[in-house]
Amino acid sequence: MNCRSACLAVLALLAPYAATAQPNDAEPATRAANETVARSLPLADRADFEDAQRGLIAPLPGGVIAGAAGAPPAWNLKLYDFLKGDAAPPTVNPSLWRQAQLNLANGLFKVADRVYQVRGLDIANITIVEGDTGLILTDTTLSVPTAQAALELYYLHRPKKPVVALIYTHSHIDHFGGARGLISDADAASGKVKVIAPSGFMEHAVAENVIAGNAMSRRAQFQFGAPLPVGARGQVDAGLGKALALGAVSLIPPNDTIQQSYETRSIDGVEIEFHLVPGSEAPSEMISYYPQFKVLNMAEDTTHTLHNLYTLRGAAVRDGRLWSKYIGEALDRYGDRTDVVIAQHNWPVWGRDRVAGYLRKQRDVYKFIHDQSVRLMNYGLTPTEIAERLTLPASLANEFAARGYYGSVSHNAKAVYQFYLGWYDANPADLNPLPRVEQARKEIDYMGGADAVLARAREDYKAGQYRWVASVASKLVFADPANKAARALGADALEQLGYQAEASTWRNAYLLGAQELRSGLTATALTTANPDLLKAVSVDLAFDFLAVRLNPAKAEGKRIVVNWTFSDTKETYTMTLENSALSHIAGKLASDADVSVTLSRPTFDAISLKQRSFLGAIATGDLWVTGNPLKLRELFGMFDEFSPNFEVIEPVKAKVE
Ligand SMILES: [Zn+2]
Numbered sequence: 001m002n003c004r005s006a007c008l009a010v011l012a013l014l015a016p017y018a019a020t021a022q023p024n025d026a027e028p029a030t031r032a033a034n035e036t037v038a039r040s041l042p043l044a045d046r047a048d049f050e051d052a053q054r055g056l057i058a059p060l061p062g063g064v065i066a067g068a069a070g071a072p073p074a075w076n077l078k079l080y081d082f083l084k085g086d087a088a089p090p091t092v093n094p095s096l097w098r099q100a101q102l103n104l105a106n107g108l109f110k111v112a113d114r115v116y117q118v119r120g121l122d123i124a125n126i127t128i129v130e131g132d133t134g135l136i137l138t139d140t141t142l143s144v145p146t147a148q149a150a151l152e153l154y155y156l157h158r159p160k161k162p163v164v165a166l167i168y169t170h171s172h173i174d175h176f177g178g179a180r181g182l183i184s185d186a187d188a189a190s191g192k193v194k195v196i197a198p199s200g201f202m203e204h205a206v207a208e209n210v211i212a213g214n215a216m217s218r219r220a221q222f223q224f225g226a227p228l229p230v231g232a233r234g235q236v237d238a239g240l241g242k243a244l245a246l247g248a249v250s251l252i253p254p255n256d257t258i259q260q261s262y263e264t265r266s267i268d269g270v271e272i273e274f275h276l277v278p279g280s281e282a283p284s285e286m287i288s289y290y291p292q293f294k295v296l297n298m299a300e301d302t303t304h305t306l307h308n309l310y311t312l313r314g315a316a317v318r319d320g321r322l323w324s325k326y327i328g329e330a331l332d333r334y335g336d337r338t339d340v341v342i343a344q345h346n347w348p349v350w351g352r353d354r355v356a357g358y359l360r361k362q363r364d365v366y367k368f369i370h371d372q373s374v375r376l377m378n379y380g381l382t383p384t385e386i387a388e389r390l391t392l393p394a395s396l397a398n399e400f401a402a403r404g405y406y407g408s409v410s411h412n413a414k415a416v417y418q419f420y421l422g423w424y425d426a427n428p429a430d431l432n433p434l435p436r437v438e439q440a441r442k443e444i445d446y447m448g449g450a451d452a453v454l455a456r457a458r459e460d461y462k463a464g465q466y467r468w469v470a471s472v473a474s475k476l477v478f479a480d481p482a483n484k485a486a487r488a489l490g491a492d493a494l495e496q497l498g499y500q501a502e503a504s505t506w507r508n509a510y511l512l513g514a515q516e517l518r519s520g521l522t523a524t525a526l527t528t529a530n531p532d533l534l535k536a537v538s539v540d541l542a543f544d545f546l547a548v549r550l551n552p553a554k555a556e557g558k559r560i561v562v563n564w565t566f567s568d569t570k571e572t573y574t575m576t577l578e579n580s581a582l583s584h585i586a587g588k589l590a591s592d593a594d595v596s597v598t599l600s601r602p603t604f605d606a607i608s609l610k611q612r613s614f615l616g617a618i619a620t621g622d623l624w625v626t627g628n629p630l631k632l633r634e635l636f637g638m639f640d641e642f643s644p645n646f647e648v649i650e651p652v653k654a655k656v657e
Contacts, residue, residue, distance in 0.1 A: 029464025131268025134164030143247035147178025225508030239406030310415030
C-alpha cells in the first residue's frame with residue numbers, strides 16, 4: 001500500500017456519484033493519480049522544449065492550413081491554444097500534457113547547415129536538404145494541402161530552388177500522402193525528380209489498408225480521437241504529433257528503389273547512405289545517413305515516444321527484437337559520426353553524446369519489452385498478467401522519449417505475446433467461451449442482476465476503481481444496450497481512465513468510448529477509397545478484397561467461373577466461386593468459364609470506385625463480355641457492402657448474415 005491508495009479511499013467518500021451527459025471534471029481519484037505522475041517525473045527538465053524550438057525560422061502563419069472549398073481546414077493549430085497554460089489541468093495526465101505542449105512546436109526549423117525540417121503542420125515532418133542546385137525532400141506529411149503549405153513556408157524564407165528528389169522513408173500514409181503537394185506526377189514519371197523508396201514500398205503502401213481497411217478505419221477513430229472535440233476534456237495530442245491532417249491524399253510511385261541492406265546515392269552533390277529496416281515500425285522502411293552534414297535520419301524507428309509493437313487501430317504485430325536490432329546497428333555504424341539525429345515525427349536531438357544516449361535508450365526500450373515479455377511468457381504468464389507486471393527500469397522510465405505517448409508498455413507487452421503465441425492463452429476454459437453478449441447476460445444474471453451489479457459498481461466508481469467499473473459496466477451494456485444507467489456509469493469510468501492515461505492513444509480510445517456510450521455514434525469514418533491508392537493495388541489483392549466481401553448465404557451451392565483479361569497489362573486470371581469461397585489464379589484462362597471479361601485496368605478501377613457500372617462500360621465498348629453475362633451479374637450481387645460505422649462499445653446492430 002502507498003499513500004496514493006489511502007488518499008484515494010478518503011477522497012472517494014467526498015465525491016457523490018452523479019452521471020452526466022457531458023464530459024465531467026476529474027474525480028478526486030484522478031486528480032490524485034495525476035498529481036502522483038507530476039511528482040514522479042522530472043517535469044522541470046526543459047531540454048526537450050529547447051530542442052523542439054531550436055533553429056525555428058518561422059511558425060506556420062496563422063496556425064491554420066485551409067482545406068478544399070467548403071471543407072474544414074486541413075490543419076488548425078489554433079484549436080490547441082488551451083495547451084499554452086503551464087500546468088496540466090486535472091483532466092489531463094501531466095506527462096501527456098508535456099508531450100502535447102512539445103508537439104505544438106511548428107514551422108520551419110534549421111537543423112544543420114543545408115538541413116531543414118517543417119514540423120507541426122501534420123502529425124509527420126518533412127525534411128528538406130539543400131543540394132547544390134535543388135532540394136532533396138524526405139516524406140510528405142499526410143495530405144496534399146499540408147505538404148503544399150510546408151513547401152510554401154520553406155520558400156518564404158529560403159531560396160526558391162526546385163525539388164530534385166523526394167525520398168519516402170516508409171510505407172505509411174503520413175509519409176507519402178502529401179506527395180502531389182511537393183512534386184508533379186509528370187516529373188516523377190519522367191525521372192526529372194528522383195523518387196526514392198525502400199524495397200516493397202508500393203505493395204505495402206496499400207496492402208495494410210485494403211483487406212481489413214473497413215475495420216481499421218473505424219478503429220483508427222478510437223486511436224486518434226478524430227470525432228472528439230479538441231480540449232482539456234477531449235483530444236489533446238497524438239503522441240507523434242498533434243493529430244492527422246485532413247485533405248486530399250496522393251500516392252506518386254517511386255522511380256528508384258533501395259534494394260540492398262545498405263546502398264548509397266549521390267544526389268545533387270549530397271551523399272546519402274540508406275539502411276533498410278524492413279519489419280520494424282513498417283514492413284517497408286529505411287533510415288538514412290548524411291555524411292557531409294553528420295545528420296542521421298531514423299525515419300520512424302526512433303521518435304520521442306515509445307512506439308507501437310501493436311497499433312490499437314489493428315494491424316499485424318511488429319517484431320520488437322528486430323526493431324531494437326536495427327537501432328543498435330544504426331548506433332554502431334553512425335553513432336560516433338552523428339552530430340544530430342532527426343526523425344520524421346517529433347524533434348531532433350543534438351550533440352554526439354546526447355545522440356548516443358538517446359539511441360541506446362531507444363534500442364533498449366524495445367529490447368527490454370521484448371525480452372522481459374518473453375521471459376514472463378515462458379513462466380506461463382498470460383498477456384494481461386505480463387502487461388500488469390512489466391515496468392521499465394528507472395533509467396528508461398525516466399527517459400521521456402521512452403515513455404508511452406503513442407505506444408504503451410502494457411499493450412506492447414501483449415503484442416510480444418501475440419507475436420509468438422497468438423490469441424489463445426492455452427487455458428481450455430478460454431478456448432471456446434460464449435460470445436460476448438451471451439457471456440455478459442450469464443455473468444450479470446449470476447451476479448444477481450443488473451441493478452445489484454450497478455449498485456456495487458457505483459460504490460467502486462466512488463472508490464476510484466475505474467478499470468473494473470469500465471469492465472463491468474461494459475458487461476451490463478452488452479447484456480442490455482438500452483440500460484441507460486449502465487451506459488452512463490461506463491462512460492464516466494472510461495472518461496476518468498482517459499483523463500489519467502499517459503498514452504494519447506489510450507486517452508482518445510477511452511474518451512471516444514465514453515462519448516459513444518453517452519451519445520451513440522456521431523461521426524462518419526472516412527473512406528480510404530482513393531484513385532491513386534487503388535491504382536497501386538495489384539489485381540491479385542483487389543480480387544482478394546472482393547473475396548472477403550462474399551456473402552456465403554448468397555453463394556450457397558453456386559459455382560461460377562469467370563475469365564478476366566486485362567487488355568492493357570496483358571494479365572489474365574481465372575476466378576472460381578465454389579463452396580462459398582472465391583478464389584483466383586493468375587496467368588490462366590479456364591476452358592469451361594461461364595463468362596469471360598476483357599477490360600483495361602483503368603476501367604476496372606473506375607468500376608471498383610463506383611465511378612462506372614459494368615453495364616455502362618459495356619455500352620461504351622470499354623468492357624467486352626463473352627459467354628453468359630448474367631453469371632457476372634449474379635456473382636457481383638453476392639458481395640456485402642460494409643458500413644464504415646459499426647458499434648464498438650455495444651453489440652453490433654447491423655444484421656450480419
Ligand atoms: Zn508516421
